Amino acid sequence: MIANLDGLNKAFESKIRLGIMSVLMANESVDFTTMKSLLELTDGNLASHARSLEELGYICCEKKFIGRKPNTSYSITDLGRAAFSAHIQALASFINTQQ
């Protein structure tokens, strides 16, 4: 059974990181506050998970100012999209082998 789990990506073991990726797959870009309320996270929690995904090159983070307020928004990279799709594929094929 372990062999079937080969395709799973370690980075997406955390529910939060998987959640961030799911939201970014469906949206062009999502700002920090929206992401936080969607996933029901605290500031620090989201920031640290987002940073780890950013370091892997799966998402990119754009910081800018709207008026005087700092605004952070995230979007998915091509690498991240491929990694996420591979992960979902692995999950799906896991279910298929079980049946």
Add this chain to the structure above:
Amino acid sequence: MENKEVINTLNDIKDLMERSSKFKAISGLSILIVGVLASLVSAFIYFFLGDYTINTPFKWKITIIMALGLLLLAFLTVFVMAYLKAKRHSMRFTMDATMRKLLINFFVPMLAGGLLCLALVQQQHYGLISSITLIFYGLALINCSHFSYPALRYLGYVELALGLIDCFLVDYALLFWFLGFGVAHIVFGIIFMLKYERSK
């Protein structure tokens, strides 16, 4: 990892993707109410004018004023009931990217159609107003269905088809308005409630 756990994970992902990119607070009951209001207004105009042909500028003026009143009332109903639905299901109801996209995609065709009608009224070409309102409303629904319940597009197709049929017929404006804004909304509202809002 259990099979069930994997399925749960996949469902969570799907749910999150939908919740983050689609505005799901639209209430089926509000669609039904809009249909009932539109039917009542059509019936009122019918009895007020004595028959269903709107063929004088005076009749058109009465109809257009009533229709604008109905439009405002309809928007207000949908908006307030969407707010209540969002509150009931603890959904987000803020001007976020999803809601902005929904509104832009709905109101761009609506405004275009509205301005076109305004020009037609000004030039006293009343004949095509009913079909243009239906056609542009249909296009607006099809356009914004990507950011809300995808099923809204079917209501859009119905409005579009009615509008196009109406183009070819003269003097049936009130009847097509009644069918498009009244009957279609009532039927769609009921289907919507049965399909998406039962036992939730």
